[in-house]
Amino acid sequence: MKQKYLVVLMAILYIALIQSCKDSSQTNDDTVESDGEAMFKAVEMPSILANGDPFPTDSNTINGWLKEKSVVDGLETDPNVIGHAWGLWQALTELTDQTYQGRNLRRYETWYTPQDVMKASSENSTLSDLKRTDGSLQFRPKFSIGHDAELEPTAGDISGKVKYSPGMAQRALEGNYFDSTFLKSKIVEGQINSLRFNPEDVMLKPIYRVLTDLNKVEGKDDTYYFHIWGGKQDGGKPDSLFSNKVNVCTNNASPDIDNSSTFSIDAFIYHKMSAAEAYTYNNSTKEGNEFVDTAKAGDPVILLGMHVSTRETQRWTWQSFYWTESPDNPIFPSSTVIAAGRNTLSKPLESPANHYAASVGYSMMSPALPYEGPPIDIMNAGVSPVYALNPYIEGTFGTDVFPDQATYFSGAYAEQFYKANIDGITSNCMSCHSQAAYDGSGFNEGSFLADQYVNRNAPWFEGMVQLDFAWSLFPGFEPPPSKVTE
Numbered sequence: 236m237k238q239k240y241l242v243v244l245m246a247i248l249y250i251a252l253i254q255s256c257k258d259s260s261q262t263n264d265d266t267v268e269s270d271g272e273a274m275f276k277a278v279e280m281p282s283i284l285a286n287g288d289p290f291p292t293d294s295n296t297i298n299g300w301l302k303e304k305s306v307v308d309g310l311e312t313d314p315n316v317i318g319h320a321w322g323l324w325q326a327l328t329e330l331t332d333q334t335y336q337g338r339n340l341r342r343y344e345t346w347y348t349p350q351d352v353m354k355a356s357s358e359n360s361t362l363s364d365l366k367r368t369d370g371s372l373q374f375r376p377k378f379s380i381g382h383d384a385e386l387e388p389t390a391g392d393i394s395g396k397v398k399y400s401p402g403m404a405q406r407a408l409e410g411n412y413f414d415s416t417f418l419k420s421k422i423v424e425g426q427i428n429s430l431r432f433n434p435e436d437v438m439l440k441p442i443y444r445v446l447t448d449l450n451k452v453e454g455k456d457d458t459y460y461f462h463i464w465g466g467k468q469d470g471g472k473p474d475s476l477f478s479n480k481v482n483v484c485t486n487n488a489s490p491d492i493d494n495s496s497t498f499s500i501d502a503f504i505y506h507k508m509s510a511a512e513a514y515t516y517n518n519s520t521k522e523g524n525e526f527v528d529t530a531k532a533g534d535p536v537i538l539l540g541m542h543v544s545t546r547e548t549q550r551w552t553w554q555s556f557y558w559t560e561s562p563d564n565p566i567f568p569s570s571t572v573i574a575a576g577r578n579t580l581s582k583p584l585e586s587p588a589n590h591y592a593a594s595v596g597y598s599m600m601s602p603a604l605p606y607e608g609p610p611i612d613i614m615n616a617g618v619s620p621v622y623a624l625n626p627y628i629e630g631t632f633g634t635d636v637f638p639d640q641a642t643y644f645s646g647a648y649a650e651q652f653y654k655a656n657i658d659g660i661t662s663n664c665m666s667c668h669s670q671a672a673y674d675g676s677g678f679n680e681g682s683f684l685a686d687q688y689v690n691r692n693a694p695w696f697e698g699m700v701q702l703d704f705a706w707s708l709f710p711g712f713e714p715p716p717s718k719v720t721e
């Protein structure tokens with residue numbers, strides 16, 4: 236049924252897209268090198284961000300930014316918060332001197348995955364001695380929860396992964412955080428226990444689109460298409476195509492690049508797939524990836540977006556970035572106010588990093604409510620919800636991803652429930668990540684929250700170990716290291 240629909244849809248698309256960038260018999264001459272030793276180093280964050288803030292910034296400073304109401308239409312407008320988010324983005328996307336297969340890596344690419352931590356633990360290795368032969372881009376099963384029906388795979392599969400800064404990876408390794416027996420040992424009936432990371436710790440969730448032959452515009456060898464977020468009306472649409480689409484042209488001489496829906500590949504953070512990456516992409520299907528397309532060396536891998544969270548405050552800072560066709564004037568969940576923050580950096584963003592929009596949420600409600608305390612009557616607390624999401628990750632979440640949120644807010648907590656916040660486009664990173672806690676049994680599908688205020692001492696955490704907002708530590712969420720190697 237779905238397959239048939241796709242065939243028809245693709246036929247329509249091919250017809251519609253014939254007018255894309257000009258044909259080119261020119262082949263891409265950047266050759267893909269063979270695998271080297273893969274000993275690239277993980278590069279730490281700089282001590283000063285490009286917006287002038289120290290890293291890490293003192294939590295009192297950040298909490299000070301959140302004391303006044305600063306949201307308009309649910310989106311953050313505080314210049315300090317926005318500047319900080321762009322400062323982090325600059326640092327993460329900056330090119331380093333580290334290379335993998337002859338390609339310079341951006342800072343975030345050099346960081347460790349949870350699978351690296353698991354591998355170091357089982358091999359009794361230090362993180363820095365670990366041979367990361369599968370490179371910085373290790374294909375892994377798709378995120379399952381809330382992503383069962385991912386964005387249309389024929390328009391480019393989405394592949395995501397979790398990354399930790401060097402210090403965070405080290406703490407997860409030393410602390411045995413991927414060992415559920417250890418986590419269980421922290422559980423005490425009637426009590427709330429918590430793991431604790433350090434202020435300089437950073438966690439990421441970059442997502443990519445691999446552009447394979449399946450995404451080529453018919454009759455073109457150098458032009459691919461994919462669908463992009465068109466705003467709130469695309470919210471909660473997990474298995475249908477977003478209405479807007481763009482073409483990506485790999486031939487910069489093409490006259491069609493001026494066409495408003497055709498972009499040069501240079502507008503994206505991207506690299507060409509190595510032979511090893513193509514191999515793991517194609518073969519990890521055996522581990523449940525369900526990539527329907529076949530990749531080959533040289534296929535472009537574009538960075539579609541990235542979740543970024545820092546432990547600078549007890550509740551972490553939350554921001555997400557995603558590629559946009561209009562970086563000066565991005566649509567919800569970003570804004571022109573947020574985009575303007577890019578111009579305040581002392582070190583400019585490199586041109587492709589400048590083509591991304593940001594969504595920012597440093598609190599669940601604005602002004603920020605206390606870290607912990609008694610239940611709050613939310614409608615009479617003088618606060619407004621803060622919406623922060625990545626359209627390509629949470630934007631597609633419908634109400635079914637948050638089936639039981641009302642049950643948390645019953646009894647004394649009934650007045651704390653913000654009834655209008657029910658789906659991905661009314662969600663907030665911090666609220667959902669607050670719920671990352673383990674009671675020794677399996678995942679409760681009803682744990683996810685849209686934008687709700689969560690007190691750290693809420694009674695539903697009793698008898699659990701709070702994972703310090705890191706959902707990736709929930710036993711079973713992160714798959715074991717891939718066995719697919721070339």
Ligand code: HEC
Pocket residue numbers: 378379380381397398438439440542543544553554555594623624625629636662663664665667668683684704705706707708712713
């Ligand atoms: C509905 C719940 C939910 C919302 C909303 C949500 N996340 Fe997550 N997030 C998760 C889950 C579950 C994972 C774990 C994925 C895995 O390990 O496979 C995760 C993983 C992550 C990670 C990887 C590290 C970790 O352990 O958490 C980061 C960073 C992250 N999310 C940031 C964000 C940001 C930024 C936002 C908002 C823009 C956001 N998340 C919104 C559920 C959520």
